[in-house]
Amino acid sequence: xxxxxxxKYENGLIIAIVQDQTSKEVLxxxxxxxxxxxxxxxxxIAHFWSRSRQKLWKKKVKRRGICKKIKEIRIxxxxxSVLLLVEQIGGACHMGYxxxxxxxxxxxxxxxxxxxxxMFTEFNYIASITFAKS
Amino acid sequence: xxxxxxxKYENGLIIAIVQDQTSKEVLxxxxxxxxxxxxxxxxxIAHFWSRSRQKLWKKKVKRRGICKKIKEIRIxxxxxSVLLLVEQIGGACHMGYxxxxxxxxxxxxxxxxxxxxxMFTEFNYIASITFAKS
Numbered sequence: 001x002x003x004x005x006x007x008k009y010e011n012g013l014i015i016a017i018v019q020d021q022t023s024k025e026v027l028x029x030x031x032x033x034x035x036x037x038x039x040x041x042x043x044x045i046a047h048f049w050s051r052s053r054q055k056l057w058k059k060k061v062k063r064r065g066i067c068k069k070i071k072e073i074r075i076x077x078x079x080x081s082v083l084l085l086v087e088q089i090g091g092a093c094h095m096g097y098x099x100x101x102x103x104x105x106x107x108x109x110x111x112x113x114x115x116x117x118x119m120f121t122e123f124n125y126i127a128s129i130t131f132a133k134s
Numbered sequence: 135x136x137x138x139x140x141x142k143y144e145n146g147l148i149i150a151i152v153q154d155q156t157s158k159e160v161l162x163x164x165x166x167x168x169x170x171x172x173x174x175x176x177x178x179i180a181h182f183w184s185r186s187r188q189k190l191w192k193k194k195v196k197r198r199g200i201c202k203k204i205k206e207i208r209i210x211x212x213x214x215s216v217l218l219l220v221e222q223i224g225g226a227c228h229m230g231y232x233x234x235x236x237x238x239x240x241x242x243x244x245x246x247x248x249x250x251x252x253m254f255t256e257f258n259y260i261a262s263i264t265f266a267k268s
Contacts, residue, residue: 025158041239073238075235105209
């Protein structure tokens with residue numbers, strides 16, 4: 001097991017890239033601190049660190065049935081980022097898409113929408129989950 | 135075309151995740167500034183910003199035949215990271231692996247080695263490229 005003390009945190013954080021283990025789609029990118037990493041390993045559910053809110057966060061499992069079950073964690077050569085291979089249940093993106101990378105450089109939507117957004121504010125939104133695929 | 139001024143740079147940088155367009159393997163993660171992004175779009179070859187050396191860098195095309203040809207660029211919902219879908223020629227990782235994420239959390243090597251390293255120092259290395267696959 002890699003010693004979490006040997007990771008190269010910057011301001012206490014490392015980059016966490018989330019990839020769907022089955023489809024290989026890159027779903028999102030966020031930050032983890034040591035606590036988020038430990039919680040992720042301990043629970044098998046991806047936890048992150050919110051820099052704006054200064055607290056741990058994870059997808060709302062209970063309220064919206066969305067989560068990222070960890071299948072494998074990989075470390076990069078520089079020890080400053082991790083790749084989380086997950087089984088994703090529901091959408092990753094707060095905008096309703098499976099992946100946060102749903103637009104190309106031309107601004108066209110190229111990602112798949114998995115739920116419709118009814119209302120959205122910066123930190124709180126109500127979504128009616130109408131999965132395109134179960 | 136997305137206006138590069140609208141991206142949310144942090145200290146002038148955004149995160150760039152590099153994914154092989156064909157195999158879908160996540161190859162590496164680095165930083166780009168606006169200049170790196172513009173050079174990438176202009177040349178079709180991935181350019182990054184080295185924070186330690188404070189200059190643009192790209193894989194050594196001439197010396198080692200390694201490069202990342204851009205196939206598509208995607209932007210995330212928060213406008214602070216990009217996903218580069220590339221055709222990778224040669225290895226991505228300075229340690230000789232196809233992907234920088236070649237180890238799992240247990241420390242086991244799970245990635246594919248594509249060239250052997252003869253000598254390695256922090257910023258300068260000589261590699262004899264013996265591709266496992268052409």
